[in-house]
Amino acid sequence: MTPPRAEILSQGDELVTGQIADTNAAWLSERLTELGFLVTRHTTVGDDLDALTGVLREIGARAELCVGTGGLGPTVDDLTAEAAACAFARPLREDPEALRQIRSWFAGRAEPMPEVNRKQALLPDGARRLDNLRGTAPGFALNHAGCRFFFLPGVPHEMEFMFEHAVKTDIQSSFRTRPGQRVTLRVLGIGESTLQQRLDAIAMPPGIKLGFRTVPPENHVKLLFPAPFPTSERDTLVEKIRCALGPSVFSIDTPEQAGGTLIECVDRLMRQANASLATLETTSRGHLAQLCGAHPWWTYGLVIPDTRPVPVRLGLLPRDGLSDDLPDAAALAERLRLQQGTSHALACLESPPDTRELVIAIAAGSGIVTARRRLDGNPRYRQALSAALALDFLRRTLSTPAD
Amino acid sequence: MTPPRAEILSQGDELVTGQIADTNAAWLSERLTELGFLVTRHTTVGDDLDALTGVLREIGARAELCVGTGGLGPTVDDLTAEAAACAFARPLREDPEALRQIRSWFAGRAEPMPEVNRKQALLPDGARRLDNLRGTAPGFALNHAGCRFFFLPGVPHEMEFMFEHAVKTDIQSSFRTRPGQRVTLRVLGIGESTLQQRLDAIAMPPGIKLGFRTVPPENHVKLLFPAPFPTSERDTLVEKIRCALGPSVFSIDTPEQAGGTLIECVDRLMRQANASLATLETTSRGHLAQLCGAHPWWTYGLVIPDTRPVPVRLGLLPRDGLSDDLPDAAALAERLRLQQGTSHALACLESPPDTRELVIAIAAGSGIVTARRRLDGNPRYRQALSAALALDFLRRTLSTPAD
Missing domain, CATH: 3.40.980.10 (MoaB/Mog-like domain)
Incomplete structure (x- = not known):
């Protein structure tokens, strides 16, 4: 037809x-x-x-x-x-x-x-x-x-x-049409050309339309399956793609279920965990507070140009100056958590400042985890990207049960 | 032709x-x-x-x-x-x-x-x-x-x-064409239908194309003058329109000079005044920090859900609880200025919380000024609007020499 x-x-x-x-x-x-x-x-x-x-x-x-x-x-x-x-x-x-x-x-x-x-x-x-x-x-x-x-x-x-x-x-x-089945994989941290390369290695049955859409800083892989495509085969293929793209896939929308946006994923996990959050950010310039701000589990956000001039005024660290290494981002997150009385605190800093090296630290009662990410793109894009990377690390942390 | x-x-x-x-x-x-x-x-x-x-x-x-x-x-x-x-x-x-x-x-x-x-x-x-x-x-x-x-x-x-x-x-x-002259008036706080109504009262010479463009939360009035339109007559008409729209016009772009965006206007004024700024925001959810964040005169941003639970933890007010009236927004701005050692501090709060009544307070060495604004639109729009209204009030304050 x-x-x-x-x-x-x-x-x-x-x-x-x-x-x-x-x-x-x-x-x-x-x-x-x-x-x-x-x-x-x-x-x-x-x-x-x-x-x-x-x-x-x-x-x-x-x-x-x-x-x-x-x-x-x-x-x-x-x-x-x-x-x-x-x-x-x-x-x-x-x-x-x-x-x-x-x-x-x-x-x-x-x-x-x-x-x-x-x-x-x-x-x-x-x-x-x-x-x-x-x-x-x-x-x-x-x-x-x-x-x-x-x-x-x-x-x-x-x-x-x-x-x-x-x-x-x-x-x-x-009209007698046969509506297709739309599946969208939402990805963070992989560019369109790399996505395409990884998907090239997967044999795609005929009749499936593959598209890409960039919703900065996210990339979406869009599959349109023909109407009669069996659901189980569809799901097998989607799973194969998800594996090829790795943990950068944070959400999958199918006709049966909406995986949702990154903040929707985090919202679900925060509610499930009955958690609360305070945030401290430099590079992301308020994007993090803005994304979290509409949710009841978020209680406090601090936005500063960088971590150099303010540690004492912030009351977050007892001594003057922060060294620029991972442990201090961790210490900062833990102090923030204790100061604000939240279950979780998230620090998202460029460290050392202006290096495009993002350090993310998450403090919780069960301990502190940290991650480093590389930032690219223009300044405005890097702001949105660092907030998204921080949220994504929070999502991964909340999805993984503590040891 | x-x-x-x-x-x-x-x-x-x-x-x-x-x-x-x-x-x-x-x-x-x-x-x-x-x-x-x-x-x-x-x-x-x-x-x-x-x-x-x-x-x-x-x-x-x-x-x-x-x-x-x-x-x-x-x-x-x-x-x-x-x-x-x-x-x-x-x-x-x-x-x-x-x-x-x-x-x-x-x-x-x-x-x-x-x-x-x-x-x-x-x-x-x-x-x-x-x-x-x-x-x-x-x-x-x-x-x-x-x-x-x-x-x-x-x-x-x-x-x-x-x-x-x-x-x-x-x-x-x-081609032998006659390029037109584009003039854009950027407006904050007046909707498109009101703009149109106020412009209806102004006799528009023939050949001028009038258009509107909404770049939320701003509205732009766009005029395209025919090529041979005399500059002085053009400027007289633009001035007439500016008067009809009042102080909501924050910037005018002409072929000769770009007035620029709201934050560009504020940036110019902050540099001229050699000023520095700390911000405290609720309703705008980090939008204010985000807009100011790329500029060297901005040093500190606090983002909180509302002013109820945090005054003591913030270390901004000595007593527990804030009343919901104008003087406290002013006090908060002044404490923030002293605490952070900046020349200016800007507080942008919904007060009382959840009323869509925005209170903006600006503290400077020369004194404290406050303004009330009404918020409308959906929650996401209100966030962007309150940040823009706060910046616009800062712009107006900086443009007006202190008494």
């Missing part, structure tokens, strides 16, 4: 002039690919009726599904319904339920509906209205010449909500 | 399936618009020779300039040169200088050039080679049927470098 062809259409002068970047197209493409479509093209045009009408006809001639975003607002620049009416020769009609919803959206904000918003209730004849539960602009769907068109708002959170709550089920009843 | 029409073409399966988002298109569109082009369309297609050949012919028939990115790599999926050769009936030829550059790129890394990379030296007959000083893939330019095509690598930093160092001058000698 060849997958049906889908195209994405984005509309707006602000996109075509680069005033905002189009994030909707990538989001929709990923969803449609997962749902079993072959996405063949994205097109972006400005607020121009002729261009828009023309591109709708072109897409109708090429694809079986089109998802369009933007141009549903109340102003004269919002031309999607008019363009669809032109392109498909269907006059615009006022949808009474759409009008009622727009009025009630304003009523909910104790505002009268401006007359311009009435335009948003005009839909091409025979279109299916898609309710917008997050904003004023309703979307709509229609068929033309063997292609099903969906028109959604351009505001990402409105668009995503409408896609998940109205478009997906419509697509699933209109 | 009507501006020449330009289109952007992005190529890659990873784009069309949404595995990575296309940031090149927006970047190029903004540059081309500034250079005086009318960007009318973006198209993205996958690694498919027929689709690519077809779309090149379509663009050639519609536009006078096309900038394409991606598909210049060494693998079988990289089809740009082949597609251009097909679409424009120009056989591929090996460019000796391109081959020499690719070899020397590998030699610089003490690696032999893999045989597959030889493919990257094949360019359509008569094309102009564009040297890639940041990677292996050379770009190229050619004319076909009244349209000038540029093909650049897909890696953003290689693409941007090649655009700035080779494409821009080529474009400027190939």
Whole structure:
């Protein structure tokens, strides 16, 4: 079965002039690919009726599904319904339920509906209205010449909500596709070229799409398995990849279970251990406090330029000056733990300062563990990387039961 | 003079399936618009020779300039040169200088050039080679049927470098355009709809493009003036807008001078004042330390969940417990300043905790100033917003000479 062809259409002068970047197209493409479509093209045009009408006809001639975003607002620049009416020769009609919803959206904000918003209730004849539960602009769907068109708002959170709550089920009843199975391995500390090299050594059965995505400082290995791929074989292959990549894989998302982000993994382990944490960081410049800060087990964070001028003022060490060796990062973590009364303390320092040698020390009641990591990349990247490496070491420590 | 029409073409399966988002298109569109082009369309297609050949012919028939990115790599999926050769009936030829550059790129890394990379030296007959000083893939330019095509690598930093160092001058000698003048007002604490409302009251001369861009938590008002717009009239209008938006405008970028980001403004003022800073933050969760952390005038950052459990452990206040009123934030800032021996100390607290009422206190030798701000948005946004509001208050304090 060849997958049906889908195209994405984005509309707006602000996109075509680069005033905002189009994030909707990538989001929709990923969803449609997962749902079993072959996405063949994205097109972006400005607020121009002729261009828009023309591109709708072109897409109708090429694809079986089109998802369009933007141009549903109340102003004269919002031309999607008019363009669809032109392109498909269907006059615009006022949808009474759409009008009622727009009025009630304003009523909910104790505002009268401006007359311009009435335009948003005009839909091409025979279109299916898609309710917008997050904003004023309703979307709509229609068929033309063997292609099903969906028109959604351009505001990402409105668009995503409408896609998940109205478009997906419509697509699933209109098309017989075979959704793939997406597996994502999240990796820290291995670059994309090394990842690719290690994966080259693994025989990949045909039909599996392999992709990489960098979400600095993490790298994600993305596998899309065809729908009928047996789960046990899938899991065997994923396990083989996990072994090839080693302990740098901190989390795996499958259709059955989300492994989650690094801080989500740490959060799970901290809660399981009923632990609490204080942090001291230099190189990571507050990234560590920021990542931990939303969680109840984190109680205290100290951020300093480096460890040279402050040991006494911090009250963490009784003597003046720190030597730059591993034991002192350990001592610092232990003092911090005792001073703050937490079960764990984490120190994340460049030591000696400015050497790109990261020292991570974790103090707990059961003892102190330390690790050294090499930092690379530009300064901003090194900040995020050192925080992630420190959290990852905490994750590894919490995952390994104490002797 | 009507501006020449330009289109952007992005190529890659990873784009069309949404595995990575296309940031090149927006970047190029903004540059081309500034250079005086009318960007009318973006198209993205996958690694498919027929689709690519077809779309090149379509663009050639519609536009006078096309900038394409991606598909210049060494693998079988990289089809740009082949597609251009097909679409424009120009056989591929090996460019000796391109081959020499690719070899020397590998030699610089003490690696032999893999045989597959030889493919990257094949360019359509008569094309102009564009040297890639940041990677292996050379770009190229050619004319076909009244349209000038540029093909650049897909890696953003290689693409941007090649655009700035080779494409821009080529474009400027190939086209007679009139580049516009871009002015950006950076604003903190006013939402887009309020911005729009305040600007509605200002009569805008014709030909000026007005746009908004949200770079959370900032909002940017972007004005693109036509080339012949007199500078003095431009500056008068910008000043009128600045007055309408009030002190929330923290910086203005003009073609002559970059006002810069909020932290760049603070950095300038801190250096001018020869000042140093310690910070204490709750709600902003390390964002403040992170923003200040790269600058030599910042020496110490404390990040805590809220002010309730820690005043004694912090050693900042002699008594147990803090009341939740303004004077204590001020006292905290002053103690921090004395404890750390800095010229300034900044405390940024939600007070009372969890009320979305931000209290900012700045202690300096000349006295203590405080401000209250209301926080809105989701938790992650509030973190970034409170750090920005604190920095902005520091900026305003430093800009105003003490009485």
